[in-house]
Amino acid sequence: MDAAWRIEVHGIVQGVGFRPFVHRLATSIGIRGRVRNAGGHVVISAAGPQPALEAFVAGLRAQRPGAARIRDVIVTRGTPDQRASGADAAGGELTLETGGEFAPAAGFEIVDSDLTSEAGSEIPPDLATCADCRRELFDPANRRYRYPFINCTACGPRATIIESLPYDRERTSMRRFAMCPACAAEYHDPADRRFHAEPIACASCGPRLRWQAMTGDAALRAAADAIAAGAVVAVKGLGGFHLVCDAINEEPVARLREIKARDGKPLAVMVRAPVVAGALAALSDADRALLTGPAAPIVLAPRRHGVLSPGVCHGMPDIGVFLPYTPLHHLLMDALRRPLVVTSANHADSPMPIDEVRGLAVDGVLTHDRPIVARYDDSVIRSFGSRSITIRRGRGLAPALLRLPAAAPPLVAVGAQLKSTFTLADGERAVLGPHIGDLSDAETLEAYDQALAHLSRLHGIEPVHAAHDLHPGYLSTRLARRWPSRIAVQHHHAHVAAVAAEHGLRPPFLGVAYDGLGLGDDGTFWGGELLLASYTGYRRLGRFSRAPMPGGEAAVRRPARMALGYLLGGELGTGPARGRLPGPAPGRLPGSGSGGLPGEEVIARMIARGVNCPAASSAGRLFDAAAALLGLCEVNGFEGEAATRLEQAAGGFPGTEPLAWRLERRDGLWVYDAVATLRDLLEAKADGEPVGRIAAAFHATVAAVTVLLCERAAAEHDVTQVCLAGGVFQNRLLATGVLARLSAAGFEPYIGERVPVNDAGISYGQAAVAAARLSPA
Known part of the structure; x- marks a missing residue:
């Protein structure tokens, strides 16, 4: 007799082609049933012989799409009950006596999403253009040839376009673009790789570029010609506007710095292919894997002396290189065939604009009509041999869920003053929001508030507590006053707790916190600290x-x-x-x-x-x-x-x-x-x-x-557990030296990898501490 199972899959399983994958897997094994989105997870009703169901569940993990991240698979096993319901027994349905889930007696289908539950919701990050879409983009015989918004279930916008959950087209900024018959046919065809690809579009029905009075491919070519002639152009990308110019020509690089009011900080460079990146930077195998992965971050690596304008790096040892991660970038790089400076279109540390470019003396604007719902700056990663650390967590990485060491009541951790982020927490899940910038002006504060409200609504988290830094002068500390229940967390304790929580360490652990400045519990400024810590507290053992x-x-x-x-x-x-x-x-x-x-x-x-x-x-x-x-x-x-x-x-x-x-x-x-x-x-x-x-x-x-x-x-x-934290450990020479020496001395050293070791990771550490202090255990 067949069995009927209810299967919940939690993790990054929406916006990554997971439901079409489930459909293909079930069909290949002979499983009957259906799959749907529910809040931020996926629910599968499956029926078939028990060995087939076991193979099906194993395949969910082993054969998942590359961009999917499975956190939990929860199986409820029931006994089948066939009922006719107006049809003969063979055409009836299987039901779980315990769960009330129905599975059809024949076939497998994708059904409409359940809009009643958002528990455990998880927002999929944006994904770089996949190889299949790149091939179609440059194939004259393909109907999406040179279409700058091509995507499929394996790539394209996700977090930047989602308005509400579950992740379906009508709850994204793509809802205003009605699918043409050709796109609709692909969307509904289980054999097509665009089956239920929510941002699906083509030149007939989708978003369109604009440059002055020109649209479409003419707009793109005009912008490329302007950049080639030495212009500084604002380009609307995935998570906001960038400033783009020729990275070889010193004059536009100097003007771009003047436009941004950015004197010496190095500028990121986009190149066509990994081989070009390798000519500009000394890349490790880990660097190359990062560059070509679905997150496609900016990778910091030692620069090589070459063709770039001296103004790009200003003599600094590392260069930030990255590859095109949207079809628009691929088309620009193909037209220009030279390295480009691609950096956020903002003044200094103000937030990246997402609607229009104001107050910047650019030579032109290449924009489009797909609204950006949420601002996401490019992620930045630096590798240390086999390890890598996140410098800035943004597009492609955020807002993927992290775990907390203790179950938290709904809370928000408001972060520090510099490299500001926030973390929302509920239960053991934590949402570390994207990089916002330094909390220094009203514009940055508005961007912070917008991002917090957006992710709070998407995840269904209404904070009742706020965790904040000890420093009373931080704007983030003042923000925490909006909540009646507040938990103050010492700056360096938060740094150390962030590393420990990311790696799932059980206390106690040593914390080495090296950074610029943070207010200590004695009223002095700390920054060279050795702590003996748990999640609830710490003891200072040493200092500089x-x-x-x-x-x-x-x-x-x-x-x-x-x-x-x-x-x-x-x-x-x-x-x-x-x-x-x-x-x-x-x-x-x-x-x-x-x-x-x-x-x-x-x-x-x-x-x-x-x-x-x-x-x-x-x-x-x-x-x-x-x-x-x-x-x-x-x-x-x-x-x-x-x-x-x-x-x-x-x-x-x-x-x-x-x-x-x-x-x-x-x-x-x-x-x-x-x-x-x-x-x-x-x-x-x-x-x-x-x-x-x-x-x-x-x-x-x-x-x-x-x-x-x-x-x-x-x-x-x-x-023996040692957590290395704080912005000083972004120094590759110091971090590798300390990690190697600690390992040789018999310690177990850890450093932040997915969570930034700098102040951008403070909010996650604050959340870990607050959760532990509020936990009844």
């Missing part, structure tokens, strides 16, 4: 020595101020150090001339009197100071520039021995004497050591100190 920041924020922008803070007002800096003996602190900074650094005497008096000189135990500020003392960076033109230039200088000197360093027991904590290292750095420079070798020795020092701090903590607390 403190130094004053002359002028506060001005010391972040001017690394030389930070160097003076360490040398003239650093917390320690006395006594013997391991390795080299530190030389005397100099009276002037290197390269400052006989007159010294402009304003140096004023800064010295500020430090001596403690005027506007907040103290910080920050790894990020220590890297700034080292870069300044080696003459590598006078002004941080963008966040992390000094540290990046220090890493760049160190790259040619692998295996360098550390500089002087010392640990001191102070107020129950292990404290790293950073001044001893900086004094030794200056002595090495005075001895004529190459700047690159000294920079490498500085990195080796921080890595050695990190492992020693962990060893001291492990000896006292018997903990």
